[in-house]
Amino acid sequence: MAQKLRIVILESGLELVPEQIRRHPQVVRTAKRYGLKPGEMILDKSLHYNAMFELPQKWKRGRPDILHVSLLNILDSPLAEEGLVEVYFQSFDGRIFQVDHTTRLPKNYERFKGLMAQLLREGRVPPRGDPLIWEVARGLGEFLSDGKGLILLWERGRDARLEWVVARSIYSGMMLGLGGFPRGDFKKSTLRKAREAYKVMGGRPLKAWTLAGRIVWVGEWILGVG
């Protein structure tokens, strides 16, 4: 198998509006404005801030924008163009999805959310024909069960240079995982599944999309693309 960069964006703030707040007035109102049923709508903090007040772990939820910009940064790259990157992400409920590297993701945020709503309901998009994004595992444990291993970028991991970590991921075949949430830490169950964890760039709290873009670029440099 050719050497590739394999990235997974973990614990992203992507989910449908959860059952418990579907009757909240703010949810009902915004769903109506978009012509959707509450349960067909992606939870979005900028629309549902008040409704989310009582949700557990709310600081990690309702942030599909982070996933959107991160995926745009990964897919619009010479590395993706050359087919040398494998891209996965995890939704808030724990499922793992693969994104075909040729996917032309909607640049528009509303359309992206529409596509993600369809993906979370159907498990794949488009619903017929060759899928561009599809569910590959019900959880991180199942995803890693073939023994491929996971290297985590983690603010409390061992100090390392990003170049070194990306090279290690590519040459070892271990997936490179980064957090797709705005703040807070990985779940313990995620940390336990990582074989190695590194802090890069001196532990600066970079946004997921910034880190994703930089990982791809280092990957191009290591694999001689671009």
Place this chain on the structure above:
Amino acid sequence: MAQKLRIVILESGLELVPEQIRRHPQVVRTAKRYGLKPGEMILDKSLHYNAMFELPQKWKRGRPDILHVSLLNILDSPLAEEGLVEVYFQSFDGRIFQVDHTTRLPKNYERFKGLMAQLLREGRVPPRGDPLIWEVARGLGEFLSDGKGLILLWERGRDARLEWVVARSIYSGMMLGLGGFPRGDFKKSTLRKAREAYKVMGGRPLKAWTLAGRIVWVGEWILGVG
């Protein structure tokens, strides 16, 4: 003056809905949905596609999303954190705006468009107190009139490595300009104002946000940040 990276995103697809289509049914309908008057709304191809049919140069217009993601990629960086980047962009009407490097840009696309609508009307945001984004020139000619010079990243420029071009911009003090439009070429009036123009990464048609993120990273490497 300390050495800094100076970036300007040129000819971005950012403007208020122009007068000539403010009575188009699609514009009236979408404005109503957002509770705005048509002239207070940012032109957005994903909302106003049909209404834009007769607009001249429509392939360059109604793409505030490109500017949004490009600015997010620039501002969320160690370089911006250290105050070593100066960021400017040009709206479709030709004006140049500066973005304070400490600006926490709205991550949400709708909020970003709201802020940009206010900026285009008022010439600055916020309207009172120290501005975070403000108009610095009515056009590119005025912007460059102090003799600072412009280096353009252009698909038909001379072949060069991005690292070399960024270093040249930093050490010469010339602004580094990139296109903020989805396709088509720079205006002749823009090309004429550039002292130098380079094609990077073998002329691959990279998105503005990808290029912006990479420029910043190269800047960090050159200036020893991160």
